[in-house]
Amino acid sequence: MTTYRFTCIVCPLGCSIEVDVEKGRVKDVKGCTCPRGAEWAVQEVTNPQRIVMSVVPVDNGALPTVSVKTEKPVSKDRIPELMEFLAELRLEAPVNIGDTVAEWEGVKIVATRGA
């Protein structure tokens, strides 16, 4: 059995959490003081997810790049693939905040800065 220890990030309390995992299944979650935290802790251990932000080059804009983010969190272990995908993008002005500039595995890549 493995015990994962980490700090919860759901709220500023930062509870110290312990999650026991045996044969790939969560056996116990200790240290949380709220249900949101417990839910996040399980997710963290079974399929950690992150919002990813980066910049993409853009032509003919006021600045050479546009900042982007994934519209929803993606699996942490697939982030390198997503970054490879983003490395191939090149945009053309105009781009508006909120525009979907690309899509990856069903996840929209959204501009957070205009060009």
Added chain:
Amino acid sequence: MKTKVAIIGAGISGASIARVLSKYENLEVHLIEKAPDVGWGVSKANTALIHGGYDDDPEKYPTRAKLCIRGNRLWHQWVKELEIPHVWNGALIVAFKDEDFDELERLLERGRKNGVPEMRIVGKDELFHLEPNLTKDAIGALWVPIVGQIGPIPAVIAITENAVANGVKTHLETEVTGIKVENGEVRGVKTGDGFLEADIVINAAGLYADEIARMAGIDYFEIHPRKGEYWLFDDDVQGPRRVLFPTPTPVSKGIVVTSEVSGHLMIGPNAQDLPPEEKGNLATTEEGLEKVWEGAKRLWPQLPPRSRVIRTFAGLRPEPTGGDFIIRAEGEVQGFINVAGIRSPGLTSAPAIAYEVVKIIQRDLGVKLVEKSKWNPHRKEINHFFMMSPEGVNEAVKKSPAHGKIVCRCNSVSEGDILEAIERMKFIGVKTPSVDSVKFRTKATTGTCQGSFCRPKIVQLLGREYGVEPWRVTLKGRGSEIGVGDVKVLLRGDA
């Protein structure tokens, strides 16, 4: 048929020689420098003083003693002709105990021998009148009113611009790999860019002057580096009015406290001898900086908290065998003139060294020099934003809006200043764009934030004006590029 002159090294000596030689119609002058810009060797980091000339013993160091005071006088003219930032504020060599006065008397006597005017010993009253915030432990001083301060690299740049305007050809980023000597006569200079024919070769190569001399078969002296470290403080820290020295000891001139030309308190240098292999060792050290701090505190006890430091840096002096300047035409290799070991008071002596070289060319090489009918001694400094009145700014933006747009906020450097600096870099042949080249021409990046706000913008401007991608712009030449590529270069596996 012009006599071809190759000057190796575009530091304060080489540039000064180039300027003076550019007066002559029958000389074709080439100035060779291995760095991407001029003045980046010894001239780059020193105490920036125009010394008085009392410090050099005429018996032990006759050339230094002769040329220092001469150089001091010539600088009064050069700073005006070339619009070099400078101040003539005088120096105080401070006594802390009675025995110190003996040494001061010796310096006074030596100064008189060397022809230094206006020096005298002052007592406590006058001392604090001259420098109100000097340490209260001071009991008197040697007052040398003719001492001044300049910006050393701005000086080299100004001199070079004037030399180029008067016909000197520069070869920057060009390293000398050999000297061709045939039948005891110089034929030319081998460089990374090819062979340059020359009838006269002037070795002004600073730290590497011994290596260059050896290329011509001349091997009677060695240069070893002597490192000196400095602290520079933010401009709202109060500095002294005068250049402050402690009474020198047999070991060293001592650690100096000044307000350098842009008004920042500067303390240093210490003196650390290094072996010849360490001519590239410009690293500051905790011990060296600590020594400087302790030494400076004696003269200026109100040093600010260390967090007010804006920069620490180190420079190297080229110490020659024997200690004196080696300025002569070499008998064994006709046409080869050494200008080596130009350590302190090298900056001060530089104009005088240049005229000495003229004498050597005429007297020892027998070359008759014909003056040009038209030689322009004047060179204009960039009209900096921080020197302009607001009315002046409004005049300037009529020519270009860039003159009203600030890039370096700490020092009020405008985009117009930077574009002008880039023009001048190209004028003297700077091929590789470097932030430092812009820095030394405009003062951008030398302020409170040390470039963290303006450097990215300067990089964009340099990239645009030199037609290179911004990540290939360098800090100070090849090998110091700002970035490794565009932001995705590592993901693409291209770097």
Added chain:
Amino acid sequence: MFPRIPMLSYDVVVVGGGPAGMAAAVKAKELGLSVLLLDENDYLGGILPQCIHPGFGLHYYREELTGPEFAARLAKRLVEVGVEYRTAARVIEIKNYSDREKVVVFTSPSGAYGIWAKAVIYAAGARERHAFEIGIVGDRVSGIYTAGEAQTLMDIYGIMPGREIVIVGSGDVGLIMARRFALEGAKVKAVVELMPYPGGLARNVMILRDFNIPLYLGHKVMEVRGRGRVERVKVVKVDENLKEIPGSEFWIEADTLVISAGLVPSVKKLKRIGVEIDPATGGPVVNEKLETSVPGIFVAGNSLVINDLVDYVAEQGELAARSAKEFIDGGGTESRRWVKVEKGENVRLVVPHYLSGDRDVYLYLRVSRPMEDVEVRIPEVGKKLRLPVVKPAEMVRVKLRAEEIRKEGKKLTVEVIRA
């Protein structure tokens, strides 16, 4: 006395178009004042457009936005209410002509102008500490960047600063840059933190785990060596007094050193006109109206005190605007008995410094040391606020009601102690 340049006239000049300045300008306009906002960059937003990570606006907009999105919302509002603003406009001098008349001189691509203003809201942000300031010695080569500069290079100009990175400082900015570097394919070799605990929020400390970045607590970077570019970095362990432990030095090979050693308010222009500065914050001493010791000059955002939440920054901007309105309408400058706010145990800094008891006030404070299960107390008025955890990196905001302040006549001591 005055330069012969075109003179403009506004009720309020706002210096700085970041979140503090924009929020102030919007509020001032909403309150009916004539406002001119000046920013030195080509775009509004200050530091926000390059902070491409989320974490902004949870309180102010009840949404978690990225930096540029937060800036764009404020900028949109700015345009909606009709605030006049100029970009590429750098204030070069503020003259305190009299209590009710200021002259602000600025330069821009169209030239230099002077502005007669009844009040000035100074929101010029902060700068970062650089390598020399934190005592790093060695070679002065390429590859040494403050975190903000590295961020500007990457996330505005699309330049990759380096491949192998050592980061000084485990505060939020350093950790966020660690993630940016790692995401874009660089190798972050280490985060070196002077204190025995990480400086940032837990959600950012998690970045170290996400990207397998070694964290050296209780260490500092002493020296950089390299020819032309950083080649290696010397790290040393420190003791509980933050002194180097001899013999504990080791080298890390890297081509980039990123310094994230804290921010310093940019207030030189205020110092020049005699504004009193608090050495603890590095920013001006202010009363509850965010007015400095020079009447008519108000300050908000990172120029006042280094903030962590942009929401508080915008709040400070709005307060400064309301105060400017009150001032212009004839309030302020009467003598009154101010209650002084003093720092008690474990409080490193607190603003504002002077309270009147006329209104409710937010106190913004930072503790010196992390602590768990504490009370923020003001003993003179019996105020107690229980908090589960406090850290120097997390600003604490405490509301004080007017009646509470009025209970005490001379001073209020703010302390943070174990519950």
